[in-house]
Amino acid sequence: MAALEADETAQKRAQTEQFSFDVDAPGLLTVTNESHDKPEAHQYVVTIDDVTEELMACTCPHHIHRNAFCKHMAAVENAIDDGTLDAFPSEDDDETEPDNCDCEGLNGFPCWPCVRTGRTELPN
Template identity: 70%
Template sequence: MVAQKRAQTEQFAFDVDAPGLIQLTNESHDKPAAHQYTVSIDDVTEDLMACTCPHHVHRNVFCNHMAAVENATNDGTLDVFPSEDDDRISGPYTGYGKYGTVDHTYWPCEDCGAEATRKGALTDCC
């Protein structure tokens, strides 16, 4: 609860370094560059996974940086998986193993035919 309150009262800047990797700068500090962290998000479940800040690293707890990213993604101001809007990627489709059992889910690129079990893996295929 403290993390959520801090996330709502502090000023943050976001930069999507790669799909699911958000560099966050806490601009409420006198030296914002000393308060830059990376928050990672699982590209399948879109759950917050980790933050590089000392609070999360040493205590493994939900921090204000993760709360800020969650707030920004929930209200639509931050798109952490920009490749999802790409019309060339379709799916997901069900994949089957050699015995005909459901084996995996995959996404194909309609332009080059590449397939991946993670949609975000197709960002550089063609």
């Protein structure tokens, strides 16, 4: 997937450590290593090319100082490959009506599922 190949150590660590992912924007992911006592001190941003969908970079010291494929990039690649992470979510996803929508019976007021999913905003 990426121009840099993940070395065996990075792949093993990506598979054995616990990571969480936040999609900040399409192709821009905050990766948190939840295996540490203070996960917030172990957050890095992984970027993915929006055309080729190849992993491009990570803000962790391993990638920056060694220009190496790091465990954060490997964790993102693994999560994308197994379908648990969508690094390029569609903007249309928020427009779809939730299965439990009840807006019709609320006289123009949005139901909570539509507000929670961002489909509709609460009126002022």
